[in-house]
Amino acid sequence: MEKFEKLTGIAAPMPMVNIDTDMIIPKQFLKTIKRTGLGVNLFDEMRYDRDGNEVPDFVLNQPAYRDAEILVAGDNFGCGSSREHAPWAIKDFGIRCVIAPSFADIFFNNCFKNGILPIALPQEQVDLLTRDAEKGANARMTVDLENQVITTSDGDTISFDVDPFRKHCLMNGLDDIGLTLEQAPAIDGFEGRLAAERPWL
Amino acid sequence: MSPKTLYDKIWDAHVVHESDDGTCLLYIDRHLVHEVTSPQAFEGLRMAGRTVRAPEKTIAVPDHNVPTDPTRLQGIRDEMSRIQVDTLRQNAKDFGVEMYDVDDVRQGIVHIIGPEQGWTQPGMTIVCGDSHTATHGAFGALAHGIGTSEVEHVLATQTLIQKKSKNMLVRVEGELAPGVTAKDITLTIIGRTGTAGGTGHVIEYAGSAIRALSMEGRMTVCNMAIEGGARAGLIAPDEKTYAYVKGRPHAPSDADWDKAVEYWESLKSDEGAQYDRIVEIDASEIAPVVTWGTSPEDVLPITAAVPSPDDFAGGKVAAAKRSLDYMGLTPGQKLSDIEIDTVFIGSCTNGRIEDLREVAKIMEGRRVKDGIRAMIVPGSGLVRAMAEEEGIAAKLQEAGFEWRMAGCSMCLGMNPDQLSPGERCASTSNRNFEGRQGYKGRTHLMSPAMAAAAAVTGRLTDVRDLA
Numbered sequence: 311m312e313k314f315e316k317l318t319g320i321a322a323p324m325p326m327v328n329i330d331t332d333m334i335i336p337k338q339f340l341k342t343i344k345r346t347g348l349g350v351n352l353f354d355e356m357r358y359d360r361d362g363n364e365v366p367d368f369v370l371n372q373p374a375y376r377d378a379e380i381l382v383a384g385d386n387f388g389c390g391s392s393r394e395h396a397p398w399a400i401k402d403f404g405i406r407c408v409i410a411p412s413f414a415d416i417f418f419n420n421c422f423k424n425g426i427l428p429i430a431l432p433q434e435q436v437d438l439l440t441r442d443a444e445k446g447a448n449a450r451m452t453v454d455l456e457n458q459v460i461t462t463s464d465g466d467t468i469s470f471d472v473d474p475f476r477k478h479c480l481m482n483g484l485d486d487i488g489l490t491l492e493q494a495p496a497i498d499g500f501e502g503r504l505a506a507e508r509p510w511l
Numbered sequence: 512m513s514p515k516t517l518y519d520k521i522w523d524a525h526v527v528h529e530s531d532d533g534t535c536l537l538y539i540d541r542h543l544v545h546e547v548t549s550p551q552a553f554e555g556l557r558m559a560g561r562t563v564r565a566p567e568k569t570i571a572v573p574d575h576n577v578p579t580d581p582t583r584l585q586g587i588r589d590e591m592s593r594i595q596v597d598t599l600r601q602n603a604k605d606f607g608v609e610m611y612d613v614d615d616v617r618q619g620i621v622h623i624i625g626p627e628q629g630w631t632q633p634g635m636t637i638v639c640g641d642s643h644t645a646t647h648g649a650f651g652a653l654a655h656g657i658g659t660s661e662v663e664h665v666l667a668t669q670t671l672i673q674k675k676s677k678n679m680l681v682r683v684e685g686e687l688a689p690g691v692t693a694k695d696i697t698l699t700i701i702g703r704t705g706t707a708g709g710t711g712h713v714i715e716y717a718g719s720a721i722r723a724l725s726m727e728g729r730m731t732v733c734n735m736a737i738e739g740g741a742r743a744g745l746i747a748p749d750e751k752t753y754a755y756v757k758g759r760p761h762a763p764s765d766a767d768w769d770k771a772v773e774y775w776e777s778l779k780s781d782e783g784a785q786y787d788r789i790v791e792i793d794a795s796e797i798a799p800v801v802t803w804g805t806s807p808e809d810v811l812p813i814t815a816a817v818p819s820p821d822d823f824a825g826g827k828v829a830a831a832k833r834s835l836d837y838m839g840l841t842p843g844q845k846l847s848d849i850e851i852d853t854v855f856i857g858s859c860t861n862g863r864i865e866d867l868r869e870v871a872k873i874m875e876g877r878r879v880k881d882g883i884r885a886m887i888v889p890g891s892g893l894v895r896a897m898a899e900e901e902g903i904a905a906k907l908q909e910a911g912f913e914w915r916m917a918g919c920s921m922c923l924g925m926n927p928d929q930l931s932p933g934e935r936c937a938s939t940s941n942r943n944f945e946g947r948q949g950y951k952g953r954t955h956l957m958s959p960a961m962a963a964a965a966a967v968t969g970r971l972t973d974v975r976d977l978a
């Protein structure tokens with residue numbers, strides 16, 4: 311997994327509530343058997359019209375935000391299905407950090423497994439970052455995971471919380487499965503007890 | 512020992528290892544795999560030279576993008592869908608996982624066949640790369656959706672890295688009025704608590720109205736826990752649960768059965784157990800409901816009118832405006848005046864035999880209105896066979912319904928069953944998001960009885976008015 315340490319980049323403002331996974335990546339793109347290549351279809355139905363032309367108003371189509379690496383969004387981001395295609399599409403587009411007042415659980419988890427940092431902040435702080443993002447391409451924001459601080463283009467700082475274990479994995483690019491397999495003896499032991507106590511399983 | 516909730520008990524019985532920060536390695540008893548969210552997981556195993564740790568605790572079934580017309584048996588025409596189903600078949604074979612293939616009568620929606628095969632049992636931990644895994648919680652199993660990386664993790668280790676959620680209790684007491692069903696209960700709860708109301712929680716549904724539901728009704732309730740923001744919904748097992756499980760192909764038998772029941776009896780929340788959040792609902796106040804917007808929380812009784820964005824506050828004002836625009840509705844318009852083009856009966860929420868019986872009951876002596884496209888997609892091949900045997904299938908076809916093969920179908924429109932732009936559907940599924948049932952398609956969620964009533968009149972209809 312790609313490491314996440316410190317990111318300085320363009321932030322795109324998307325102050326909509328309940329941005330669901332169908333909006334992030336509509337189902338017609340779920341038929342792939344790969345993890346990559348979904349970035350062009352990120353937010354597909356908002357980003358393109360029926361004929362496949364770009365909708366000029368849509369934030370990621372605006373010249374200032376085409377290379378955004380951070381997304382600042384509204385409440386309950388990522389609600390809907392468990393499709394990991396949503397974080398894959400976000401990552402493939404080039405976004406490594408999503409900031410919102412709250413996230414849906416499954417989406418939130420999926421981000422960490424794909425090298426994306428989701429940050430939940432109180433609404434006022436998200437509003438402040440949205441205003442900063444609205445300044446366009448010159449307003450670069452910095453997200454420093456090690457120190458858990460976001461710095462706006464004006465130099466304002468906002469600190470954020472992150473689960474220590476997830477931070478450790480993200481900063482070192484650690485793969486969960488490898489970590490868990492180190493605990494194989496504990497799993498063997500559990501299965502042994504299970505066979506004795508709940509044999510019907 | 513301090514009193515525990517049902518969730519606490521199942522959780523504690525599955526912790527393999529707990530770190531200082533509360534992160535747990537949780538043992539997974541059953542894993543359900545389908546074609547859309549698994550290819551990348553198997554690809555990952557292969558690339559790392561790993562195997563499936565417990566193939567006997569894993570089953571695979573294609574459901575999301577299989578076509579539902581009988582020609583699918585001659586091969587799936589859509590290339591991408593065919594590749595996904597072929598990939599699942601190959602992966603199941605290579606890794607030793609049992610698969611219910613497209614031509615197997617046991618094939619169906621993953622959350623319908625789990626219970627049907629007795630694969631779903633009380634006290635288990637069950638996961639699947641699909642958010643409606645919550646359905647299995649109706650048996651008192653801790654069941655939730657996971658992403659593809661987690662699918663890979665479970666395949667490789669039979670465990671999941673998890674932090675415990677909070678406990679939420681939704682108690683529904685009292686008796687339901689005639690015409691009101693499990694779907695109305697679950698939609699009403701979401702309307703009350705919102706789509707983020709259960710975020711970070713596992714919901715336990717309790718109360719006399721929940722106890723009174725059949726197992727199928729309980730599955731409908733738990734199925735939509737995810738629309739309420741919770742990863743899982745739970746209902747304590749009881750005699751109805753045991754009776755449902757007993758004798759199914761994967762159910763315990765003989766001495767194992769008695770041992771299992773004895774254990775299952777312990778699976779209820781203790782007196783005095785603590786919940787982080789409690790919601791109380793009076794069952795007698797629940798009406799038949801429909802959704803008007805593009806979020807499952809946009810729920811109103813069928814007797815109400817389309818709301819105005821001004822009725823809301825905060826970010827919901829703009830969301831409601833966008834919804835009404837998308838749905839082509841005007842504030843103040845009566846919900847029962849909204850005309851529909853399509854009726855979809857099916858999905859893991861309402862694609863079981865009782866749902867089809869309910870539709871058949873409403874359709875007795877009635878017909879689908881001319882010009883309305885009405886389709887029934889049974890949740891599994893076995894549900895379909897049962898309905899055919901009971902004579903329901905023939906009656907419904909005579910009444911004007913299309914009778915399809917099993918699958919997810921128009922619940923998410925990944926297969927050819929889709930709405931066209933602007934088309935409006937009375938649907939028994941669980942999501943009304945923009946584009947969910949087809950590009951620019953408009954979805955109203957409701958119970959099977961209400962969807963049948965809409966098929967008869969061609970508009971959203973109070974089933975109680977059909978009398």
Ligand code: SF4
Pocket residue numbers: 574575620621622641643858859860918919922923940941
């Ligand atoms: S029926 Fe719908 S909600 Fe259920 S598993 Fe299939 S697509 Fe998901």
